[in-house]
Amino acid sequence: MNIVVLRETQAGEARVALMPESVKKLIGLKAAVTIESGAGTNASRSDDDYREAGAEISDDRKALLQGADVVVAVNRPEDLSKFKPGTIVIGFLRPLDEPAALKPALESNLTTFAMELVPRITRAQSMDALSSMATVAGYKAVIIAAERLSRMFPLLMTAAGTVPPAKVLVLGAGVAGLQAIATARRLGAVVEAYDVRKAAGEQVRSLGANFLEVDLGGLKTEDAGGYAVELSDEALERGRQLIAKHAQTNDVIITTAQVPGRRAPVLLTQAAVTGMKPGSIIIDLAGSTGGNCVLSKPDETVDVNGIRIFAPLNLPATVPVHASQLYSRNITSFLTPLIKDGQLQVDMNDDVVGPSCVTHEGKWMNQRVAAAVAGS
Numbered sequence: 001m002n003i004v005v006l007r008e009t010q011a012g013e014a015r016v017a018l019m020p021e022s023v024k025k026l027i028g029l030k031a032a033v034t035i036e037s038g039a040g041t042n043a044s045r046s047d048d049d050y051r052e053a054g055a056e057i058s059d060d061r062k063a064l065l066q067g068a069d070v071v072v073a074v075n076r077p078e079d080l081s082k083f084k085p086g087t088i089v090i091g092f093l094r095p096l097d098e099p100a101a102l103k104p105a106l107e108s109n110l111t112t113f114a115m116e117l118v119p120r121i122t123r124a125q126s127m128d129a130l131s132s133m134a135t136v137a138g139y140k141a142v143i144i145a146a147e148r149l150s151r152m153f154p155l156l157m158t159a160a161g162t163v164p165p166a167k168v169l170v171l172g173a174g175v176a177g178l179q180a181i182a183t184a185r186r187l188g189a190v191v192e193a194y195d196v197r198k199a200a201g202e203q204v205r206s207l208g209a210n211f212l213e214v215d216l217g218g219l220k221t222e223d224a225g226g227y228a229v230e231l232s233d234e235a236l237e238r239g240r241q242l243i244a245k246h247a248q249t250n251d252v253i254i255t256t257a258q259v260p261g262r263r264a265p266v267l268l269t270q271a272a273v274t275g276m277k278p279g280s281i282i283i284d285l286a287g288s289t290g291g292n293c294v295l296s297k298p299d300e301t302v303d304v305n306g307i308r309i310f311a312p313l314n315l316p317a318t319v320p321v322h323a324s325q326l327y328s329r330n331i332t333s334f335l336t337p338l339i340k341d342g343q344l345q346v347d348m349n350d351d352v353v354g355p356s357c358v359t360h361e362g363k364w365m366n367q368r369v370a371a372a373v374a375g376s
């Protein structure tokens, strides 16, 4: 079986789906790996690095696609209709955000697996690419904030007097939010955080941050999988009021709140933003799903009376080596159980494989995606 790694074509993408260390592992399972020439360049991995790991290199994309049994990618390839029928495609396919874009995969009889749909069960932890990328994004958001803020993060006691620490508010304390809290704390900031899930409180406090609680009157805020559910407008409004109050005293706000498959909740209103101190910074990590701040614009910087709002769309791509390393390990963990003696054996009844599948043999395998396509 031949596993093909494509060069990413999306603007600004610097990650690669497999790093040479993973190529070696897959070749150890008797698979062949072919890399599209230059696929690793932006993640500091040359064609020679891949050759040394045992891969073939080709710059003929058409021939690569015709010879592929499995294609692994970071982002959904734009040329799915040119893939050979029956090819397995694995990557961030955005099945719930852009379901209609997967119609060519259905029409070409591709078997597609979306890393976004890998269930968060214990056995699949090593395949959890969403967590890997959220970790990178949470870290990098704080680094950007620290670099752009006109103040320092740590408390400093100098001969010229005391410099107070920066204050950071993190909205949404999932994987990205917790990493942002940890990173801001390491830089010496005073941190507080808000999340609708009560369970997040303990994790926030264990990182040395203050947890902001809102009385939602016993409302159910999370589903069986541990994800937040979409809240009523009234419940959201209670959160917004508390956030607006705390926004006045913080130098940096990092927002990470998401509800899977839905628009991101609006947590920062215009009044909350204009109530912040001039020079404050907002980093909105929910830009790709509509943003947590009502004023943020995806991939742009907005300046409101000296308060700057950034909504970067792809922070993991700005840390391409480590983001690729983590992603590559996630992909390899997903692929390994599908390879037996160098041959593909895909068991759709497996409790990780089945739920991750979007299309197979010309059918939608995921009911949520099928419903989203029908409604689009």
Ligand code: NAD
Pocket (backbone or CB within 6 Å): 120, 121, 122, 124, 125, 128, 130, 131, 134, 171, 172, 173, 174, 175, 176, 177, 194, 195, 196, 197, 200, 225, 226, 227, 228, 231, 236, 239, 256, 257, 258, 259, 260, 265, 267
């Ligand atoms: P996510 O990216 O979907 O959301 C980020 C955070 O936003 C979540 O903590 C969510 O509660 C919060 N949020 C949503 N709506 C909000 C609102 N209106 N106000 C404030 N906060 C809001 O989530 P995620 O980071 O991918 O993970 C969420 C959950 O999944 C957590 O419980 C996490 O511990 C769990 N998880 C489990 C595993 C595993 O078991 N393998 C792996 C990763 C994450």
